Amino acid sequence: MFRRPLILAFLLTIVHTCARAQERMIQAGIFRDRQLTQVIVRGTSSPIEVQIDGKPAGQVGSKDAVRISVQGDRLSASSLDRHFPHGRRITFRSTGRGLLRVGTGKPVIERDYPGSITISTANGALLVVNDVALDDYVAGVVQSEAGNHKGVEYYKLQAVSCRTYAITTARRHINEGFNLCDRTHCQVYKGACRLDSIKKAVRATKNLVVVDADIRPIHATFHSNCGGETTNAEDVWSKPESYLVSALDTFCLHEPHAQWRTDMPRTAWLTYLKDSFGLDTMNAATVEAVTSFDPRCRSLYLDGAHPSISLLKVRADLGLNSALFSIRTENGVVILDGRGFGHGVGLCQEGAMHMARLGIPFTDILHHYFAEVHLVDQGAIEFFKDE
Ligand SMILES: [Zn+2]
Ligand SMILES: [Zn+2]
Structure with missing residues (x-):
């Protein structure tokens, strides 16, 4: 285990000495x-x-x-x-x-x-x-992936995530004769960046990458809108990650994908739960639980239902925008009132864009969505890899 405060102090001192190293x-x-x-x-x-x-x-x-x-x-x-x-x-x-x-x-x-x-x-x-050159590649990827008209702080955030990802996955296609492909498999790259605001953001974050508390480069996972609360990595992918932990988010609440709604006949909903989870539809208390559900925060299962009903599975089966929703019934129709879009782990894009539009520095946005992470010089990662 690293002695973190010491190591971080050391990393900060080498940030400047590495900055003039040969262009990667x-x-x-x-x-x-x-x-x-x-x-x-x-x-x-x-x-x-x-x-x-x-x-x-x-x-x-x-x-x-x-x-x-x-x-x-x-x-x-x-x-x-x-x-x-x-x-x-x-x-x-x-x-x-x-x-x-x-x-x-x-x-x-x-x-x-x-x-x-x-x-x-x-x-x-x-x-x-x-x-x-790495930074020309980073600028091209940010333009391909983030598009136009985002705040410069958002582009800086994208630049450090994209640089971190590029460096940590650079050996992915080495047997095919190159480092990274230009598809979503690696990062979408469609050539030279045309936007001065992106080039500026890349220059302003030159050499910076994001690491976790153990100086490991992070995988800056993202989704469209968290619906007000991001989720823990282990709740979606079963493996915990120290920087991917649930956090409240008010910045995305009025963005385009903040809310969704799906209606279906009550009978269709109960039949689905019976067929997919073995729900006892003759049990009044169980039926009540699955037709009237209002979680205060993100939960993994539908409260009070036996056998347990995984909200992630419901999301996948029914193609819902997210696994964060409440349930009510009106006139024989079950209404799912949902929040957010995507898996909810890591960076909430619409929240981050909103923060950037408000002029909040990208470092604060980064720390809002990723716990205990640090920005360090890219040379630091290689230094520790060599160690
Ligand atoms: Zn690839
Ligand atoms: Zn959010």
Whole structure:
């Protein structure tokens, strides 16, 4: 066990010394939802330089483009005025400040990427990898995942979570020749960030990652709206986590997904409970319990029902927005009045966005949703990993 106060003091002192360490790179596998047989690469505003199997193969002007396709286990590449020698690996880099525009065959998708692009073959298709500075990757992910028009404090929060996640999962696709894919499996990444507010948030949080009380990077789990109370990790996934503990939240109460309602015939509700849980529908007290239920706080089971009825299972079976709801009956109709949207563990997105709009610093938002966490320099994690 670490001696925490000492360690944290130490971490704070190395935050600044590590800040100027060499920029960390991420190799992102891109267009991983496609089997690519043809790709077109061009510079957005500057000429690009081409390397084949590590050797310089000339430049291509910004009005031209290189078309790459699979030829057996090699690559065939040509621009308007020349054919490049066949190779196993082609790398493109911008000669100026421009980005690299990568386009796919049909259906055509074009995206712009910072850093360099390396293309090789894998299983008869093209493997396209974007070698990108960590913070350019983080900015791209924040834009893809958080979208536009959020408060800058919200973007800072996203930036530290996304950086933490990227660093801790960077070996996930290592056997495929890259670090992270560009799908939800890792983090959605659609290339260069266009929003200055996001770039600013990424710079303002440079090198910062979030760790728990034992200096382990956290997994910043999130959901849409907690309905006023987040939930413990173990109540949803059976494994406790020191930073994922239930907390009250008033910031999301008037947001779009704060409330929901589902009506159904009383007979249908009782039949469902009988079929799925073996509820005795002839027992008046039991029937009363399951048709009139008003929990004061989050609970796991429907009070007073035997056998016990798991609210998580009810949510899953009926496709409800959340497992936080009360039950009342009117004229033969059972009404479920629900709160929130999602599993309720960790960060409540709508609450966090509301806090950010109020100008609450992202560090306070972080501590509101995650218990006993700390922001430290990314180098600190590696330091302790090496130890
Ligand atoms: Zn992945
Ligand atoms: Zn909330």
